[in-house]
Amino acid sequence: xxxxxxxxxxxxxxxxxxxxxxxxxxxxxxxxxxxxxxxxxxxxxxxxxxxxxxxxxxxxxxxxxxxxxxxxxxxxxxxxxxxxxxxxxxxxxxxxxxxxxxxxxxxxxxxxxxxxxxxxxxxxxxxxxxxxxxxxxxxxxxxxxxxxxxxxxxxxxxxxxxxxxxxxxxxxxxxxxxxxxxxxxxxxxxxxxxxxxxxxxxxxxxxxxxxxxxxxxxxxxxxxxxxxxxxxxxxxxxxxxxxxxxxxxxxxxxxxxxxxxxxxxxxxxxxxxxxxxxxxxxxxxxxxxxxxxxxxxxxxxxxxxxxxxxxxxxxxxxxxxxxxxxxxxxxxxxxxxxxxxxxxxxxxxxxxxxxxxxxxxxxxxxxxxxxxxxxxxxxxxxxxxxxxxxxxxxxxxxxxxxxxxxxxxxxxxxxxxxxxxxxxxxxxxx
Numbered sequence: 001x002x003x004x005x006x007x008x009x010x011x012x013x014x015x016x017x018x019x020x021x022x023x024x025x026x027x028x029x030x031x032x033x034x035x036x037x038x039x040x041x042x043x044x045x046x047x048x049x050x051x052x053x054x055x056x057x058x059x060x061x062x063x064x065x066x067x068x069x070x071x072x073x074x075x076x077x078x079x080x081x082x083x084x085x086x087x088x089x090x091x092x093x094x095x096x097x098x099x100x101x102x103x104x105x106x107x108x109x110x111x112x113x114x115x116x117x118x119x120x121x122x123x124x125x126x127x128x129x130x131x132x133x134x135x136x137x138x139x140x141x142x143x144x145x146x147x148x149x150x151x152x153x154x155x156x157x158x159x160x161x162x163x164x165x166x167x168x169x170x171x172x173x174x175x176x177x178x179x180x181x182x183x184x185x186x187x188x189x190x191x192x193x194x195x196x197x198x199x200x201x202x203x204x205x206x207x208x209x210x211x212x213x214x215x216x217x218x219x220x221x222x223x224x225x226x227x228x229x230x231x232x233x234x235x236x237x238x239x240x241x242x243x244x245x246x247x248x249x250x251x252x253x254x255x256x257x258x259x260x261x262x263x264x265x266x267x268x269x270x271x272x273x274x275x276x277x278x279x280x281x282x283x284x285x286x287x288x289x290x291x292x293x294x295x296x297x298x299x300x301x302x303x304x305x306x307x308x309x310x311x312x313x314x315x316x317x318x319x320x321x322x323x324x325x326x327x328x329x330x331x332x333x334x335x336x337x338x339x340x341x342x343x344x345x346x347x348x349x350x351x352x353x354x355x356x357x358x359x360x361x362x363x364x365x366x367x368x369x370x371x372x373x374x375x376x377x378x379x380x381x382x383x384x385x386x387x388x389x390x391x392x393x394x395x396x397x398x399x400x401x402x403x404x405x406x407x408x409x410x411x412x413x414x415x416x417x418x419x420x421x422x423x424x425x426x427x428x429x430x
Contacts, residue, residue: 004045004116005025005028005044005045006027006028006045006047006049006112007049008028008029008049009030009050009051009059009066010051010053010057011051012053014102015049015101015103018105019049019108021105022108022109022112023109023112025046025116042069042070045070047074047115047116048066048070048074048075050066050077050078050095051077052080053079053080059077059079060090063075063077063090063094068094074115075094075095075096076096076097076099076111077095078101079098079100080100080101082099082251082252087199088199097111097114098199099251100251106247107247107251110244110246111244113240113243114244178275178276178277179210179279181281181282182281183207183211183319184283184286184316185316185317185318186321186322187203187207187320187322189207192257194257194258196256198249198252199248199252201248202252205226205246205249206249208222208226209273210273214272214273215272216271217270217272218270219239219271220235222242222271223238223239226241226245226328246264249264250262261274282314286311286314286315286342289311293307293308293348303349308345308348311342311345312368312369312372315338317372319334319335342372343373343376343378347382350365350366350379350382354382354385354386354389359386359389360386360390362382362386363383363387366383366386367383374402374410375407375411377403377416377418377419380400380402380406380415383399384422384426385426387399388426388429393426396423396426400419403419
């Protein structure tokens with residue numbers, strides 16, 4: 001492996017210098033005008049680095065050609081357009097990884113380690129890094145997975161006070177000065193009011209780190225969660241994949257959110273997000289509201305309507321609806337849990353309104369709940385009862401038909417016996 005070299009396709013003096021000074025691996029540069037077919041031999045090439053600086057240098061055709069002719073050699077793209085759509089396009093063209101210009105030494109080292117088997121840091125790279133230095137620990141965590149032992153998967157966070165965290169209203173002049181996260185529906189992240197766009201895998205990893213804040217997560221735990229097959233057969237490669245995605249996250253936070261300090265810290269063999277203040281998120285709000293509702297019920301009191309309404313409005317969709325649950329088991333577990341909590345709150349609120357004989361308001365609440373999750377049979381039944389109490393038999397029929405269609409579409413089954421019995425009872429009385 002020592003004889004392998006890195007080939008830079010394109011003219012970029014700063015990038016060439018960075019590639020050469022980051023390690024002892026030889027780096028050669030070929031001009032953009034040189035066609036890939038003119039390369040004499042690639043037998044000694046361990047990695048291609050392709051320059052992508054539109055409109056001057058496209059690089060897409062170069063990536064496709066290199067991958068077609070040398071499928072086993074990784075291609076890394078250094079681009080001046082580090083946006084989500086462009087990054088996805090480059091990855092679809094065959095790039096193993098995409099780095100934003102200007103590239104720093106940490107990212108180069110992470111790529112070398114991830115895609116050049118047997119790569120080791122040259123001696124000079126370790127000089128000056130003290131074991132008790134925070135910067136040294138971050139660098140070692142980013143580029144030397146073999147030096148880090150697997151730690152405890154989770155460290156329990158400190159007990160947080162039971163407070164209702166404020167939400168950020170859309171269109172306010174003063175945005176929340178910190179990290180704002182949305183987990184219901186599609187995942188979104190903002191910092192100081194600025195939207196952050198991650199590449200796909202980096203988004204999945206950042207969402208997991210943010211959701212578990214302030215817990216620390218061991219390196220092996222993260223590698224096992226996000227690259228389970230690779231971790232089982234080649235754990236060192238799973239860790240390298242993790243390093244590359246962590247570099248993407250750091251780069252994205254720095255470029256898009258203007259974050260200079262390192263939010264991703266490594267300590268006691270584990271990673272965590274280091275934040276100046278508690279992040280604001282819709283799930284934290286929802287859980288705090290649910291806790292407040294439970295406090296009323298434990299005291300034998302009725303939960304206020306405003307509290308129940310806020311909880312229902314906060315649940316704007318299923319947990320991380322844009323994440324594949326068949327790939328991430330943790331998403332499906334949390335999705336089912338939060339959906340169950342939402343169903344309990346929805347059932348409680350609609351039942352309270354029915355007990356007060358406020359049937360029209362109960363129906364409006366049922367419709368709002370079903371717009372979030374149409375699979376809740378208990379809410380279909382509540383709406384049928386409300387329509388029956390209002391003497392609207394045709395609406396009961398329509399609600400039951402809607403429930404039947406939903407069950408067929410979602411579960412390929414019929415409504416539960418309880419729902420069918422209620423429908424038959426209402427028909428007999430009507």
